[in-house]
Amino acid sequence: MASDTDEDVPDVPIVCSECETTSRVPLPELEATLARHNDRRHGGDPVAEVDPDLADTLADLVAEDLQLLDE
Numbered sequence: 001m002a003s004d005t006d007e008d009v010p011d012v013p014i015v016c017s018e019c020e021t022t023s024r025v026p027l028p029e030l031e032a033t034l035a036r037h038n039d040r041r042h043g044g045d046p047v048a049e050v051d052p053d054l055a056d057t058l059a060d061l062v063a064e065d066l067q068l069l070d071e
Helices: 004-008 027-042 052-065
Strands: 011-016 021-026
Touching: 011 027, 011 052, 021 027
Parallel strands: none
Antiparallel strands: 011 021
């Protein structure tokens, strides 16, 4: 049974274009999961990654929040 804390942890979509796979992993496991996949499947090359659409959206939100896009 999941605790309240487990339910509050977001799942992050990851993709591997070479394996043609997608998955979702809990945020605290993201770095280890990507590293493990890339080590096992791609000799350590950073092929699997956070879904690029999500990464771009997050980067835009952070830039906006930090007012990096203001002229």
